[in-house]
Amino acid sequence: MGEQKCPKEGNRPNIIIIQCDSMDGRVMGCMGHTAAHTPNLDRLASKGVLFKNAYTNSPQCCPSRASMWSGKYVHTIEAWNNYKGLSEEDKTFFSELSQNGYNVKAFGKTDYLSGYHSLGNRIHAWTRSLNINYEVGRPSAEIIGEDTEIVNEKDWQAADESIQWLKEANEDKSRPFALYYGIRYPHPPFRTSGRWLNAIDRGKITVPPYEERLHPCIEYSSRCKNTFGSFSNDEIVDIRRCYYAMVAEVDALVGRLMDAVYELGIQGNTYIIFTSDHGEMNMEHRLQLKNSMYEASARVPLIISGPGAESGAAVEDLCSLIDIYPTLMDIANIPAGEDLQGASLMPELTGRKSSGRQDWVLSEYHSNFLNTGCFMLRKGKWKYIAYAGYEGQLFDLESDPEELDNLIQERPDVAGEMDSILISIVDYEVVDKKVKEYDRESFLKWRNGLSNKEYIKLISKAYKNQNPEYLTSKIEEWLVQVHAPDICL
Numbered sequence: 001m002g003e004q005k006c007p008k009e010g011n012r013p014n015i016i017i018i019q020c021d022s023m024d025g026r027v028m029g030c031m032g033h034t035a036a037h038t039p040n041l042d043r044l045a046s047k048g049v050l051f052k053n054a055y056t057n058s059p060q061c062c063p064s065r066a067s068m069w070s071g072k073y074v075h076t077i078e079a080w081n082n083y084k085g086l087s088e089e090d091k092t093f094f095s096e097l098s099q100n101g102y103n104v105k106a107f108g109k110t111d112y113l114s115g116y117h118s119l120g121n122r123i124h125a126w127t128r129s130l131n132i133n134y135e136v137g138r139p140s141a142e143i144i145g146e147d148t149e150i151v152n153e154k155d156w157q158a159a160d161e162s163i164q165w166l167k168e169a170n171e172d173k174s175r176p177f178a179l180y181y182g183i184r185y186p187h188p189p190f191r192t193s194g195r196w197l198n199a200i201d202r203g204k205i206t207v208p209p210y211e212e213r214l215h216p217c218i219e220y221s222s223r224c225k226n227t228f229g230s231f232s233n234d235e236i237v238d239i240r241r242c243y244y245a246m247v248a249e250v251d252a253l254v255g256r257l258m259d260a261v262y263e264l265g266i267q268g269n270t271y272i273i274f275t276s277d278h279g280e281m282n283m284e285h286r287l288q289l290k291n292s293m294y295e296a297s298a299r300v301p302l303i304i305s306g307p308g309a310e311s312g313a314a315v316e317d318l319c320s321l322i323d324i325y326p327t328l329m330d331i332a333n334i335p336a337g338e339d340l341q342g343a344s345l346m347p348e349l350t351g352r353k354s355s356g357r358q359d360w361v362l363s364e365y366h367s368n369f370l371n372t373g374c375f376m377l378r379k380g381k382w383k384y385i386a387y388a389g390y391e392g393q394l395f396d397l398e399s400d401p402e403e404l405d406n407l408i409q410e411r412p413d414v415a416g417e418m419d420s421i422l423i424s425i426v427d428y429e430v431v432d433k434k435v436k437e438y439d440r441e442s443f444l445k446w447r448n449g450l451s452n453k454e455y456i457k458l459i460s461k462a463y464k465n466q467n468p469e470y471l472t473s474k475i476e477e478w479l480v481q482v483h484a485p486d487i488c489l
Contacts, residue, residue, distance in 0.1 A: 012176045012332055013307050014270040015097070016166075017324075018257060020183035020250050021061065021109060022290060023276035025054055025299035027247050035206075035241075037199040037248040040255030041303065044274060048305025049313045049349050055320045055361045055378065056278040059290040059297045063367065064277040064321060065112035069093060071325030071340040074364050075431045080438060081125040081367035082117040091337075093325045097178045100334050105165050108158035108182035111277075123462040124224075124368035126443040129436055130478055131220060131371050132471070134463050138226040139288045140235070141190050141242035148193035151249055152185045159253050163260045170264050176332075183253055186246030186280065188289060196245035205240050207233050208284040209404060217387050220371045222286045236283045243282045271306030271331055275321065285403070291369035293376035293385045293393075294403055298363055306331070309349040317354070318378060319345060320361040362425055366435045373432030377422045384418035388432035394418065444479055 025031070028038045030045040031052065057067040058074045066079035069092040079085045086092070092112070098104045124134060150156045162181045169177035214222060222228040231239075254274060261267050279297045281287035290297040300321065305311075322342035329336040330346040343357035360379040373388040381398040394407045394415045408415050422428060447455055459475070460468045 011269070012101075014169075014176050014266060015102075015178040015328065015331060016257065016261065016270060016272045017178070017180045018183065018254055018272065018274045019065075019109075019180070020185060020276045022185075022187040022278060022280040023247060023250065023301055024279040024282065024296050025276065025301040026295065027244060028301060030303075031301075035200060035204040035244050037244070038251040040251045040258060041274065041301070044254065044258060044272060044303050044305055045314075046312045048272070048303055048309045048311065049315060051302040051304070051315050051317075051319055051345070051348070053316060053318050053378075054275070054300050054302035055298050055318070055363055056276075056300050057320050057322050057361075057363050058365055059278040059292060059363065060365065060367050061111050061277050062113075062117070063365075065110065068277070068321040068324050069110075069112045071322060071337075071342055073322065073341055073362060073426070074366070075426055076341065078438075080435050081122070083114065083122045083125065084438075085112050085114045085116075087114060093328045094178070094180065096334060097328065097332055100332060101175050102332065103169050103172060103175050103177040104180075105169070105177070106180040106182065107162045107165070108155065108180075109184050110180065110182050119458065120462045121368060122446070123443070123459065125366075126439040126446075127475065127478070128368055128371050129439065130474060132463055132466065132474075133220070133223050135224060135226045135465065136289075137189070138229075139188065139190060139239050139283070141192075141238040143197060143242070144191065144193050146194040149195055149252075151191065151193050151196065151246075155183050155185055155249075155253055158182070159256050162257060166257075166260055166264065170266060178328075178332075181257060183250055185250050185253075186243055188243075188280070190239050190242040190246070192242050192245040192249065196248045197241065199248045200241050200244045202237065202241055205237050205244070207236050207240075209402060211285060211404065214286060215387075215390075215393060215406070217370055217372060217374070217390055218285060218287070218292065221291060221369045224369055225288050227283065227286050227288050231283070239288075240282050243280060269307060271304065271309075273324065273327075274301060274303045275324070276300045277321075289369065291365060291367070293363060293365070293374060293383070295397070295401070298376060304345065304349055306349070310351050313348075313351065315348045317348065317357075318359065318361045319348075319357065320363070323357070360421065360425075362422075364426070364428075364431075366432075373428065373435055375422060375426065375428045375431075377418055377425070379418065379421065382414060382418060384415065384422065386419065386422060386428055388429055392419070440479060443475075447479075 030042045058064045062082040062085040063079040066085035278290045284296045326336045326344040330344040347354040363376040365374040375386045383395045385393040395403045
């Protein structure tokens with residue numbers, strides 16, 4: 001951290017952070033994805049640096065964003081699920097920029113604070129270790145209008161608000177500005193228009209290999225996501241094409257912000273950072289949504305352009321969203337606090353190697369759609385995934401980029417080494433135990449605030465396919481135990 005500083009006070013650069021939701025970091029033309037239509041993101045990459053191996057620190061909205069905004073790992077800030085993120089009082093990169101003279105403003109989706117998302121989302125996260133099956137809607141592609149440009153109206157409205165604010169902030173020459181524009185797309189449901197769909201060549205869309213046997217934690221996830229059953233190749237292609245079309249709409253929104261920067265003539269003193277909170281499985285490994293450590297879910301796009309950044313450069317080294325905070329501190333010439341757990345990307349922006357970043361990345365997950373704590377360590381070509389209470393997974397991403405060949409049994413030497421490194425970073429069994437106790441206590445506190453009639457009604461609504469009497473009896477058994485039992489309902 002802090003290897004290079006930007007211009008001194010009085011000429012500090014502006015900052016624009018654009019973060020979308022659920023974008024697989026591989027789905028861009030500049031990443032070599034043949035089905036992607038991303039001319040504006042490719043343009044941004046041609047003017048800046050593309051980080052080709054960027055990862056989320058948790059494949060779910062709130063934990064990922066809480067980690068990025070705080071510059072700390074999920075297990076450090078205890079952002080366990082979509083309900084448990086940061087508090088209003090926690091220090092973030094925005095609060096630091098503001099305290100150090102920046103004019104800051106956020107539009108669109110931020111989602112890093114505690115207390116949001118649905119009750120069902122909370123219940124499923126708290127009771128996940130009981131292996132209670134539930135089903136979300138079966139994925140399908142919805143097409144609205146033949147030539148409709150604006151599909152996600154909230155994203156376009158937030159873009160308009162962002163551009164108007166940029167114009168106003170640019171008039172104040174006494175201080176630099178920092179804008180955060182949060183795009184809700186391409187988060188499912190899979191919904192687009194003919195306009196965006198026509199930008200995607202159906203013939204270039206691949207059908208992921210079918211896996212007969214899934215890891216037990218992934219099978220649980222697949223059943224809950226309503227993707228365990230059969231889908232025809234045409235259905236899968238339709239869904240995947242729709243998702244790529246949603247990415248194309250995101251690309252257009254990024255283009256609008258970029259055009260505004262150039263129209264204002266501030267590109268020479270403005271950093272633009274584009275990323276996502278996590279990816280989207282998009283029918284790979286018989287899954288939709290995120291919530292897993294497979295590449296489609298854990299990889300995120302990351303492009304940074306700005307003063308001094310190399311044009312058209314690509315960085316292969318590993319990085320993650322936790323590195324955004326210290327990078328922003330370098331950009332703004334603010335000393336980075338010792339409590340930050342990432343490292344600045346400024347060296348790579350200027351064609352140098354970082355001396356402060358680890359040669360690994362960490363991601364973790366403790367929420368709904370997975371029935372136990374999950375921790376991922378990527379180091380070199382290896383990806384190691386530890387599931388508390390279950391056998392792990394080990395993939396060689398060079399020879400097996402689709403992550404189909406689990407080498408956990410064939411390469412115990414590598415698995416053992418990766419596990420030792422992971423434990424040296426975070427004692428995942430201890431953390432998992434802590435989170436599951438939080439789950440149990442949170443559920444108990446919620447239940448004790450309800451009448452029995454209200455409780456039965458709400459729990460039955462959360463698990464529509466379960467017999468209420470049997471369901472509540474199993475939950476009561478769990479509530480009186482220190483650890484959740486391994487029960488399949």
